[in-house]
Amino acid sequence: MAQKINLDSLNFKQLNQYMVKATKMRNAGIIFTVSGPVIMVTSYIVGVTIADAPSDDPYHGWTGVAVVFYGCGVGLATTVVGIPLWVIGGIKNAKAEIALRKFDFKTNNSMAVGIGITIRF
Secondary structure: OOOOOOHHHOOHHHHHHHHHHHHHHHHHHHHHHHHHHHHHHHHHHHHHHHHHOOOOOOOHHHHHHHHHHHHHHHHHHHHHHHHHHHHHHHHHHHHHHHHHHHHOOOOOOEEEEEOOEEEEO
């Protein structure tokens, strides 16, 4: 059962796990969203190639149409699933990064020397 997670009540380790899951969701959404048009274009090319090839079968052209139809359907479904995953994963990732900022503290006896260099006493 899905539950609403309050990011303010999680500790550092739990926030890191939440962020890893959000990153995986976002990456899966990116992969689905990008692969959808690739599947559609590939099925179109393969379907037109099959339909234009000479054959003695009278229904040979319909095989190419079926490849284009099913390939575009799978590509469209993949894109429709991928976009919400990408958006929701990105939002969750951003919220986790903001919540992790409260754990990002500096020690009292530290001095920043330059870019990326900190001396601690």
